[in-house]
Amino acid sequence: MTEDRFEELLGPYLLGELSVEEERELERHLEGCSGCRVELARARQSHDLLRGLAAGGPPAELKDRVLAQARGEIPARSRGGWRLWVPAAALLAIAILGAGLLWAITQGSSEGIPLTATVPASEGGGEVSGEVEGGNLQIELVVWGMPELRKDEYYELWYAKENGGRISCGTFRARPGGQTTVNLTAPVGATSYPEIEVTREPDDGNPGSSGEKVLVGDLRDL
Amino acid sequence: MFGQAVTGVEDEELIRRVAEGDDRALSLLYDRYSRPVYATGIRVLGDASLAEELVQDAFMNVWRAAGSFDPGRASFATWLYRITRNRAVDLDRRRQARPLSAGEEPLRSVTGGPEPEGGVDGWDVARALSRIPDEHREVLTLSYFEGLSQREISRRTGIPLGTIKSRTTVALKRLHRSLVNPAAEESQRD
Numbered sequence: 358m359t360e361d362r363f364e365e366l367l368g369p370y371l372l373g374e375l376s377v378e379e380e381r382e383l384e385r386h387l388e389g390c391s392g393c394r395v396e397l398a399r400a401r402q403s404h405d406l407l408r409g410l411a412a413g414g415p416p417a418e419l420k421d422r423v424l425a426q427a428r429g430e431i432p433a434r435s436r437g438g439w440r441l442w443v444p445a446a447a448l449l450a451i452a453i454l455g456a457g458l459l460w461a462i463t464q465g466s467s468e469g470i471p472l473t474a475t476v477p478a479s480e481g482g483g484e485v486s487g488e489v490e491g492g493n494l495q496i497e498l499v500v501w502g503m504p505e506l507r508k509d510e511y512y513e514l515w516y517a518k519e520n521g522g523r524i525s526c527g528t529f530r531a532r533p534g535g536q537t538t539v540n541l542t543a544p545v546g547a548t549s550y551p552e553i554e555v556t557r558e559p560d561d562g563n564p565g566s567s568g569e570k571v572l573v574g575d576l577r578d579l
Numbered sequence: 580m581f582g583q584a585v586t587g588v589e590d591e592e593l594i595r596r597v598a599e600g601d602d603r604a605l606s607l608l609y610d611r612y613s614r615p616v617y618a619t620g621i622r623v624l625g626d627a628s629l630a631e632e633l634v635q636d637a638f639m640n641v642w643r644a645a646g647s648f649d650p651g652r653a654s655f656a657t658w659l660y661r662i663t664r665n666r667a668v669d670l671d672r673r674r675q676a677r678p679l680s681a682g683e684e685p686l687r688s689v690t691g692g693p694e695p696e697g698g699v700d701g702w703d704v705a706r707a708l709s710r711i712p713d714e715h716r717e718v719l720t721l722s723y724f725e726g727l728s729q730r731e732i733s734r735r736t737g738i739p740l741g742t743i744k745s746r747t748t749v750a751l752k753r754l755h756r757s758l759v760n761p762a763a764e765e766s767q768r769d
Contacts, residue, residue: 364748366744366748367751399752403758406754411723413618414614415613415614420609427602495661526647529644538669540661542648
């Protein structure tokens with residue numbers, strides 16, 4: 358057997374897949390070949406890590422449950438809405454207010470920002486909390502009692518201004534029963550928009566808001 | 580399973596497809612990362628059923644929020660780790676709303692993740708696996724995660740047994756390199 362051939366057998370050796378004769382021959386070679394011993398040590402590290410990872414997996418049927426649930430919901434679409442162009446001067450003008458609101462979201466309230474239902478979702482409610490990571494705000498939205506959506510609808514979270522300006526933070530659907538928790542991302546600048554809205558949106562390709570508010574929150578109430 | 584073109588795709592491309600509603604892409608990401616998510620659940624929640632709930636919640640968050648993933652900010656593994664960490668905290672909060680059962684412990688600190696301070700955990704291995712070539716990932720996945728013998732892998736893939744054996748060895752070495760020197764593995768892949 359050649360040097361290269363011995364080296365090729367290291368993987369099957371670790372897996373216990375060599376014949377008795379092959380194994381014996383390889384082990385004799387390893388005693389005298391430091392290069393192959395180094396390669397074996399490297400391969401063994403990968404082997405041990407893979408075995409550890411494989412041993413700790415979730416039950417196989419869980420994957421079916423996750424995929425079945427996913428197929429019953431549309432995913433959030435990649436959208437450009439929250440990347441709306443905002444003039445730099447306007448950003449500067451609202452920076453002080455924004456800093457205060459950002460503090461409110463990330464530090465000022467351990468309970469997060471409460472969202473209250475509008476009439477169409479009288480039993481609904483929610484809460485928004487977030488933390489700054491990198492240049493963005495990582496938002497966690499918890500909702501409950503949300504009205505059931507049609508298949509061609511979804512919910513969308515917005516930061517909004519009184520004059521109608523909005524930044525989308527992402528879309529989602531609620532679970533049967535109307536509750537869910539989702540993680541969304543928004544630019545830190547979004548926190549200068551003092552209102553939070555969850556709207557019901559038709560899946561018609563229009564990135565703008567339908568204006569059909571389901572939940573609303575106001576950072577200025579804190 | 581690995582015959583479809585999508586299997587060789589990197590995480591960031593898969594998550595883009597998830598955002599378009601491709602559940603096959605979600606399935607592949609699940610195959611790659613459900614184990615470290617589950618292991619995190621076991622480690623920090625100390626309860627198998629809560630760890631399963633964590634896996635389900637985390638991947639449903641991936642499905643729902645795929646459109647907000649920004650590859651310029653973080654890798655998919657890092658993004659998923661944050662989701663996992665946040666969901667684990669939520670699950671623990673919910674558990675704290677009821678009395679602990681005998682032997683049940685409160686949340687352990689969430690450490691590790693795709694960029695750990697030291698050592699190697701399941702997140703690193705999953706991420707390293709995603710970086711090696713598809714043909715190498717295939718033999719390792721079939722061998723370690725599906726428990727197939729080298730001969731069974733040969734039959735399943737139609738590749739000669741001798742090639743499977745040598746490919747397994749090369750794959751283990753590539754995985755090792757991907758773990759210790761991710762940048763080199765990325766550049767070789769490119």
